[in-house]
Amino acid sequence: MQLIVISGLAGSGKSIALTALEDSGYYCVDNLPASLLLEVTLYLKRSAHDRVAVSIDARSRETLPLLPQQLADLRRQGIDVHLLFLEAKTYTLVKRFSETRRRHPLSDDHSTLPESIQMEREMLREVRNLASRIDTSDLSASALRAWVRDFIGLNPANLTLLFQSFGFKHGIPLDSDMVYDVRCLPNPHYEMRLRPLTGRDGPVIEYLDENADVNRMFGDIRAFIEGWLPCFIRDSRSYLTVAIGCTGGRHRSVYFVERLARHFAANTQILVRHRELDHPESAD
Incomplete structure (x- = not known):
């Protein structure tokens, strides 16, 4: 039951x-x-x-x-x-x-x-x-x-790693366990061809993939989570929520959440949430 x-x-x-x-x-x-x-x-x-x-x-x-x-x-x-x-x-x-x-x-x-x-x-x-x-x-x-x-729909026997994108202009999610700020990275919002898109779209992904700081930030976040995830599992945690924030929550944070989810999905139960994509008026 x-x-x-x-x-x-x-x-x-x-x-x-x-x-x-x-x-x-x-x-x-x-x-x-x-x-x-x-x-x-x-x-x-x-x-x-x-x-x-x-x-x-x-x-x-x-x-x-x-x-x-x-x-x-x-x-x-x-x-x-x-x-x-x-x-x-x-x-x-x-x-x-x-x-x-x-x-x-x-x-x-x-x-x-x-x-x-x-x-x-x-x-x-x-x-x-x-x-x-x-x-x-x-x-x-x-x-x-x-x-x-x-x-x-989750398997209760496994820890679920939940990646959530958000925009700092709309506030930090209350359910976050870890919060990372990627606002220091290049902002696709200021590229007119990329502004209407999101971090899920190919042109935005290519734009961010080409930046050395983006890749260094991704590597640092990935390594921190990988290093501490076993401790949360030993602590019998059922959820670990990792929130990634940029200004509006539509480009950089979405890109990072999608990329991190792909990396961890091979060995960990994953959920992905993009808080601001339900709010089309918000901008990165």
């Missing part, structure tokens, strides 16, 4: 993720108290449900401290458990709540919305540290659904 536990901040897209899992054939339960996770999961297992997804978050805050022990107990029962945590920048969450006019689950007469969001971050800190994380700040609903489908 496979169990996906969705947690994260209010407004970060947990409902979208849960719907994506339901559409993929999972039996889904929303807003389950952590104290009931073991009991409900084993009941569903006896009922012949082999793929289950549940949402547990700050709405059941009294039982949240029980979640780590519940997850450990389930793994001892032979359940294949995965914890996925969704988060977003505070200003993004404030904007989403303002647009939907929803009330934050921790809001009261004494706390502002940003204060409630920060309180929730602290409350969920331990859960976040146990989970694979997705920063939804700049994701469309369709992109989030696609990332969730990628997540459930």
Whole structure:
């Protein structure tokens, strides 16, 4: 039996993720108290449900401290458990709540919305540290659904090396474990013939391939990851997210992510994400 536990901040897209899992054939339960996770999961297992997804978050805050022990107990029962945590920048969450006019689950007469969001971050800190994380700040609903489908398609026995491109002008992804800055390298944005293209396109690849500094930077990043990857594997990590940033996240960072993914794909489980390619207005 496979169990996906969705947690994260209010407004970060947990409902979208849960719907994506339901559409993929999972039996889904929303807003389950952590104290009931073991009991409900084993009941569903006896009922012949082999793929289950549940949402547990700050709405059941009294039982949240029980979640780590519940997850450990389930793994001892032979359940294949995965914890996925969704988060977003505070200003993004404030904007989403303002647009939907929803009330934050921790809001009261004494706390502002940003204060409630920060309180929730602290409350969920331990859960976040146990989970694979997705920063939804700049994701469309369709992109989030696609990332969730990628997540459930992975082999849980292997560490997944996730390469993500981004633009510094749009902020550093919250889910990054390593961040590399390639803004010092030649920028295809200033070549008019290359500006409409991305780092996936042949002319941009050729332009960057020919530069000695680009190749030296690639070699340094590759060597660092290769040197430290065994340590993360020994630490029983399921995910390692390597974020590569340039100015707008469309040329140099995309090129590096694609090239690194090709290099590591022979021996490591790989995921590739290009955050800014969902935003055509952004420029490198």
